[in-house]
Every structure is written in structure tokens, then in C-alpha cells.
Amino acid sequence: MSNFPWLTVLWVLPAVGSVAVLVLPAAQRTLARCLALGISLAALVVAIVVAVRFEPGGAQYQFVEDHEWIPSFGAGYTVGVDGIALVLVLLTAALVPLLILAGWNDEREVGSVVSSGPRAGASGGRRVVHTYVALSLMVEAMVLISFVSLDILLFYVFFEAMLIPMYFLIGGFGPRSADEQLRRQRSRAAVKFLLYNLFGGLIMLAAVIGLYVITAREGLGDGSAGTFDFRTVVAAANSGQLGAGPTVLNALFLGFMFAFAVKAPLWPLHTWLPDAAVAATPSSAVLMMAVVDKVGTFGMLRYCLMLFPDASGTYAPLVITLAVIGIIYGALLAVGQTDVMRLIAYTSISHFGFIILGIFAMTSQGQTGATLYMVNHGISTAALFLIAGFLVSRRGTRVIAEYGGVQKVAPVLAGTFFIAGLATLSLPGLAPFVSEFLVLAGTFSRYQVAAVIATGALVLAALYVLWLYQRMMTGPVKEGNERLYDLVPRELAVVVPLIAALLFLGIYPKPVLDFINPAVGQTLTTIGRQDPAPSIPSLPEAGAEGRHK
Template sequence: MHNLSLLGLLAVPLLGSVAIFALPAGRDQLAKQIALLISVLTFGYAIVLGVAFKTTEGADRFQFTGSWVWIKNLGVHFAFGLDGIALVLIAMATLLVPCVVLSSWRSFDSVEDAEELQAPTRSPKAFFGLVMLLEVFMIGVFAATDVFLFYVFFEAMLVPMYFIIGSFGGPRRQYAAMKFFLYSLVGGLLMLASVIGVYVSSGTSSFAFTDLVGHIPTGATQKWLFLGFFIAFAIKAPLFPFHTWLPDAGAEAPAGGAALLVGVLDKVGTFGFLRYCLPLFPEASRYFARPILILSVIGVLYAAFLAMGQRDMKRLVAYTSVAHFGFIGLGIFAFTTQGGTGAVLYMVNHGLATGLLFIVVGFLVARGKSRQIADFSGTAKVTPRMGGVFLIAGLAALALPGMSTFISEFLTLLGAFTRHKALAIIATTGIILAALYVLLLYQRTMQGRLSEKVSGFRDLNARELLAVTPLIVLIFALGIYPKPVIDIINPAVTSTLHDIGQTDPQPQHAAQPGNDGGHK
């Protein structure tokens, strides 16, 4: 019997998007209300699925599975299922959407209320309709268990995000939107070629993920197919050196769009590494692991140095994300339970922390009509609540102990250290650099001499506080007690390692005195 649970999860935001776009012109307030209601309902639906998800020993890896024939002659199915990795990412995505809706409530009402002075007046109805449509594709890409269906959702996400950046972004929005679209499209075309190659070479006449695992020929074929998937996912993540589109897109996108772009859409790349690259191409994954680990470590350091030199707040936050994705790549390709679990937890916690940081930066930019760090000296003196939220977001971004990102970073480094000590040690220097660029950002914007430009700023209102509160609560809650989420993630990570024939390294115990086989 086919389970309709995930179809229902997709249907809720889809109906919300249709309802918003069907509204007559001028009903912007109703569009916002529908978007908030539907996004909260979608998050509640995801939580219900999370509560019903079984983590006990012997439970199925994929749950709430359903499959319906789509293209019979090609073996394509409209197939969905959740493992622990997909579940936590969907939960994070569906939480971010209502936070973005609330934080963007007044962003496009007029030129004066727009996020940036140069941004044109746009219909709020269109923005919130696009956000709802984007949520449909975000859920679909994590829940799909048919490789062809995954590719469809993977490409479909580009459309609403392209219009969010290009229509509602900053002064260079069209350039940033086109650059984002072209990079992603090139990666998608490589992936499409590899999807066709997987179908032909497997001999299964099926695109189902479970049918394809273990059926891709080894040797050169597997390596080339792996590279097609890997480059597409590395661009989406983005992993160094495929990252150059992100600073432009993150800087020019409206704050809510940037929060979803970096908080959720980019996770599709690292999710793809775990879900598809490793299980489908185990031999190639092991073959390319070391170069990918080296690129990940380079990305951690390179992006950190670039972040410290930024004058634009949103570009700085975008570069911090490139560094964080280096840590995630390090955890995934270390091929250890700790590294893999830490990487997935990092995806979730990075979404919460960076989403919060982009949202609060958006509040600041909306008040000052500028993204330049130098324009906001002493802001915390007149907006103490904003200063406090900014500090929490910054400390989460630098992985302070007690916050959720610390556990993630610790697990990824621990998992990498057991197999690649030198790379793990080099990567730890990224923690020091993160403290520098985050604290410098906070000091230059919130502390110091009060700038005349910020003297009239109003502090966060009730709606803005409501938008950030769930993210703050989760950052602290998962920092103090991450076990429930780790318990959901662990079985899926263990299954992935089993697919590629990897187990955790055995600890090496020092020889005990006298335990030398009887020889003195």
C-alpha cells in the first residue's frame, strides 16, 4: 500500500502557492497571511512525520514510502521516502520558511521599506508565492527516492530562486541571478548526462535509488559518472573552487531569499554527496576522497581569509558559508560515522545559524539602506535587542561551545582526525579565523562610536523578534542536547557507510606493561 504522507507534505505548500498567485492584484496583506499560515502548517506536518519516524533497531531506512508510475517505458516513478538525513533537512527547511515570511513581512511594501534603496517596488504577493513554490521543490528534492525525480526537483528549484534574486534583490540583482542560474544549469546538465549514464550502465531499467545501488559498473565508467554528479553537487553546495557564484547571489538576494538560498538550497549539494555519490559510486568515492578532502580544507581557509576582507555584510556572511561547507565536505568524505553524522548535523545547524544571521543582517540593512559595514558603528547602543540577536547569530556562526554548531564542527573534525590527522589539524585553524571575522563584524557594526546614521534606528519589534526566536531557541537547545537529532541521523549514515564498504577505524591501544606475550 502506498503511503500518502509525503504527497500531503508537498501538497500543502503547493496549494498555498497556487492560492497566493490566484489572488487579485492588491491583496498583498492576504497573501502574507496565507503564506504564514501555510508555512506554519507545513512545519507542523513535518514535525508530525518526525515524531512518527522510527529510529529503533531493525526499522526501515526509508519510511513513509510511496511510489507511483510516472514514465512507464523508462522505469521512472513518482517515488518518495524519508531516511534520517532527509527528515532533519526537511524539518530545518520547513522551519526556516515561516521565519523568512515573518522577517520579510514589510520588505517590499514600498521603495522606502524595501531591503535596499536601489531595489524597485515589487509585488509582495509574487514574493510570498515564489517562497511557497520554492518550499515545494525543497521538500521534493530531499524526499525523492527516484533519481530522475530528484533531478527534476534539483533543476526546478532554480526557477523560483532566480526570480526571487532577479526581481527582489539589490542593485546588481540581474547579474547575480543570471550567474546563479548559469552555474547551476551547467552543473545540472552534467548531472543529467550522468543520470542517463547510470540508467544505461546499471542494466536495471529503473531509476529507483534502491535498485541502482550496487549495480553501477566499477572502473572508468563509475569514475566518470561520479564526477558528473560530484561537480553538479559541488556547484550547488558550493565547494571550493566551484563557489564563486555564491558571494554575488547571497549579497544581492533579499535577506529572506539569501537565508533560504544558503540555509537550504545549498544543502542539496552536500545532501547529494551522501545520498547519491557515495552509495551509487562506492569505488569512485574512495578513489576521489583525498582530493576532495584537500579541496574542502582549502575552502575552509580560503573563504575565511576572504571573509575577513569584506566590507559588504552580506558578502561576508556568504563567504563564511563557503568555509562551513568545507567542514561539511571534510566530514562526509572522511568515511566515518562521527564525520558523517557531524556533517549532516552541520547542515541542519548551519541552516539555523546562517539563516538567523542573514535575517538579522537584513533587518539592519533595511534600516540603514546600506550593506557597508562601516555605516553601522555603535548600532547596539540604540538597538540593544538587535545587538543581542546579532551577537547570538555571530557566536553560532563561529561555533561557540554551548551552541548547536559547536557539536557539529567537533564531530566532523573528530571523524576526519581518525583517518586524516594532518588535514583535520589544518582545518581546525579555520575555527580561529572564524572567531576573527565574526567578532570583527560584530565589533565594527554593533560596538564603537555611535554613527550619526544609526542614531535614529528603531529596535526589533514584536514581529521581528517572533521571526528569530525559534531559530535562537533551537541553536541553544541542540547545542545543549543534540541526542534526539543525532539518533535520527545515525542509522542513515551507518547505512551509507555500509553501501561504500567502510567501517570506523578501530582505536589503537597503547601496549600495556607486561602485556608482551611473556617476554620481559
């Protein structure tokens, strides 16, 4: 079984599953849901097997599969996983079954371009469930292969391809409304998401081609061809064999970085995220923010830093400045929101700022914290956004002012919302605290001013989370909220694992850190970075003489 293609099975399962769901008879809605859930659970089992068999102290990339794909271009089907990719694979594989379960009845509550046109009621309109879950599985497959790819062209293809199913999830499925203006807003949000990310991908494509030309010129591939093999290019980049000047390498870095900064998103390229988050169903929004957007921060850590170590150091102060602005900006805008779902979306902009800050601090604590933050943000955002979505589906409005007294009529919903909110503000004892502490500590050792300013977001986070809870959950029961009911068993099956993960990783993050730490150490060694030596201020000479006296 040592040569079994675990990573191929990992992403092929949801890809084939999405097709299998689509070919089911239109009337088999429940079977479509169950099949999608079963396939996503099977992918989770494969991910767990990979994690159990992974050796943290072993080779940097494990479960490597290497096959020819386009030999004339030097592109291959090469996949492998390190500790950083592994924890993101586990996050993706664990979240998707919960999202399918959370969106089990979404087709009853959403409007779809499939079913809202002139042929509504025809065969196309009856396949809303099939399309919805199939698109979710296809997004999962493309994200998984992006995390495990060790071929730059293979990564790029799926980095771009995942935009298509995500576009249809945003634009084709959203809260049902008779308001034509709201439908147009949803369509605009989907187009904005697609155009922003396609433009970023186009810039990255130019950089990918430029990098390939350099590898061909230096004879890194077979014959006259260049190579897209990530490990080969990294080795050449860090040994000075690429033969390109700093100006060219800086330009290539910016091409990759721009695409990842749009996907992540990094301020000021973030404006598509709040619109897309509120336009989609809660499950699709979580899939986008907690899973798809992580490909952007993962790309920064793997491709920007390891392919262009010198350029990364050159532009690190600029990226850190933008990250700190995003941290404060996202938190400030979250405070002023009147829409609960948009508020949570802005918190994600702030959190992505912390992740990028930790990556470009280029310290072991910072990058370990950033990677752990990717995992913890995925869990905490999923919990908060889904619970808010359950509440909005009951009440029918996202306006915060329409709520009040919810804890009296739905105490379990209010209680879990409170815990998820406390995780969002990084309360000690909950998972995000550990990652945020590591990011700030790792940043402070190299960029003290940035770390101090970013710490101010903690106060803002406490403000927007506690004020949100106070307005929505406490006080007298407002008119229209009397008939709100508590979480049902299906919703509890989604929320309880997320809350449990927040508590467990907040108290005992070691299992995840055991995968991350060796990979971060190998990354820093590859790019030739070391942690700054701790400095201890010396006492003034006069003070020392005074003590002797």
C-alpha cells in the first residue's frame, strides 16, 4: 500500500462524485444530497489516512506521485504533501461534509438562476439540488489538488478553474427574493468575484510563462524545454541557477503575489469579498471564505516565498504595511455594519491580514501562527457564519436591528453564536488565540511597530463581537422574534463539531503544530531565513556603578 495513490484518490473522489450526482434522476433529490455527503465523508477518510501515515520528521514532501502530463512543455502530474498543505487538506475535507449538511434544505430557501427563469418548473428547475451539491464537490476537488500540486502549471490550472463552480454558487444560488434589484446585486457580486480573480490569474499567468522561459534558458528541463516542477525551480532559485536579475525576479514575484492577494484577499484588493459573501448561501459563503480563499495565503507561503526568496524579502515591508491596514480597516468596517452577514465578512478581511502578516514576518513563530491561523479561521468563520445563517433563515432578514432577545427563545443557538463570536475575537482558551498570539509574537521580533498596531485590532474585535451579541441576542424579545426556534438536530450536527474543534485546539493545539512546525522550519531553511536573535537591553553604565556603591 506504500505506492497507493492516496493524493490522487483524495481529489478524484469529489470530482467524480460531482458528476455522479449530476447524472442522478431529477426526482432523486434526497439521494443526491446523501450521495454528495457520502462522497465528502469518503474524501475525509482518505485525508485522515494520509495524516495518520504522514511522518512529520520525514521527507519534506511525502506521498509524491510523478507522472508525465505535457512532456513537451516540461509539465507533469506531480503531487505531494508537506505539513502545511496537509493541515489545509484536513480543514477542507472536514468542512465540506459539514457545509453539505448545513445546506441540506438550501434549495427550499434560495433562488436559483436554474429555476427562476421562464422555464421554471421544467426539468432544469427540478435539478437545483443536484447542481448545488455537485458544484460544492467540484470546488472541493479543485481546492484539494491545488494544495497537493508540486507542478506550477498544474497548480495554476486548478487555481483558476475553481473560480467557475464558485461563480455559479454565488450567482446562481442565493437567498430567495421577489426583489429584482436584489437578484441583480447577486449577479453583480458573482461577476465582480469572477473578474477580480480572473484578472489576478491573468497577471499570474504572465509570471508563470516568464518563469518557464527562464527555466528553459537555463536548461533546467529536458532538452530545450523548461520545467514547471516546483521542487526543481525552488532548488535553482535558492542556488542562484535561475540566472535572472533582481528586476525580473521582482516582477515575477509581483505577478504571483498579485493573484494571491486578490484571492486571499489583501487590502485594497478585497472589495469583492463582502458582496460575494452576502450574495451566496451561508454554506457557499463559508466554502469561499474558509476554503477557497486559503489557496491565496497558501500560495504566498509556498510559491511567493520559496520561488522568489530575495524578492519576498524586498517587498516584505510593503506587504506587511498592507496587511496591517487590512487588519485595522476590516475591524473598523465590521464595527459599523448593520448587516450581520456583511459584518462577519469584514472580520474575515481583518483575519486574512493577520495571516499575511505572519507569513511575511518570515519568522518561525510568525509562519507557524499564520498556518495555524488558516485552520482556526476556517473553523471559527464556519461556526459564526453558519449559525448566523441558521438564524437569518428563520427570521428572514440580515438587519441586526430587527433582532433582540433571541437568547430567550433560542438559548442553544445564542450560546453557540456567543462561543463562535468569542473565538473570532481570539479569546484565550479558544483556537484562534494561539495562532494570533504566535503571529504577533513572531512579527514583533522583526517588525515591532507593525505588531503593536495590529494588536489594536483585538480591542476592535471585542467591540464588534460583543456589541453584535448584545444587539441581537440580549434584551427583550422584539416583535417578530417570538416564533424563532432553537437549533434542530441536523444543525447541531454541524455546529457541535465546530465548537468542539475550537475548544480542543484552543487548549491543545499540539497535534496540528506537530505537522506545521517541521514544514515551516524546512521553508525557512530553503529561503535562507533565520529567526532574529533576541536582544536584551543593557543597563546604563552609571546604573551599574550605582549598584556597586
